[in-house]
Amino acid sequence: MKTIQTTLTAQDQLGMRMAALLAQGNQHLPYDISERLRAARTRAVAASRISRVELAPVADVQIQGNGTLRMPFQSKTQEIYKLLVSFIPLICLAAGLMLLYEFHNDQAALEMAEIDSALLVDDLPPHAYADPAFIDFLKTKTLQKD
Numbered sequence: 780m781k782t783i784q785t786t787l788t789a790q791d792q793l794g795m796r797m798a799a800l801l802a803q804g805n806q807h808l809p810y811d812i813s814e815r816l817r818a819a820r821t822r823a824v825a826a827s828r829i830s831r832v833e834l835a836p837v838a839d840v841q842i843q844g845n846g847t848l849r850m851p852f853q854s855k856t857q858e859i860y861k862l863l864v865s866f867i868p869l870i871c872l873a874a875g876l877m878l879l880y881e882f883h884n885d886q887a888a889l890e891m892a893e894i895d896s897a898l899l900v901d902d903l904p905p906h907a908y909a910d911p912a913f914i915d916f917l918k919t920k921t922l923q924k925d
Contacts, residue, residue, distance in 0.1 A: 798820065
């Protein structure tokens, strides 16, 4: 009969020694503490098994070329259509920003045109509005109306 010897890492050896010491030491501990230690040991062993499974290499994958995935039934025209369709959101965003810019400029131009037309229709000359005394006069006049 052949026996298979496996080499254990230092971490595994330490774990086995600690488990043996804990198993021997449980004889002198109260029942509830020994049960909690046993449950903690089983959780730790289960967690180490899970971590070993997660860390195990699944397959050795080698990537060649430019890394694009292509289905065997896909043609060049379908790839071009997909490329064009992917630019649609970018085009919509640019068109929306241009419309927003134009709308903002139109609103500013309408406000300035309204102010200019009010100044031209008014009886006062435009330089009167720049006079600080006239501004004070308008403030006192509006306060007297209230």
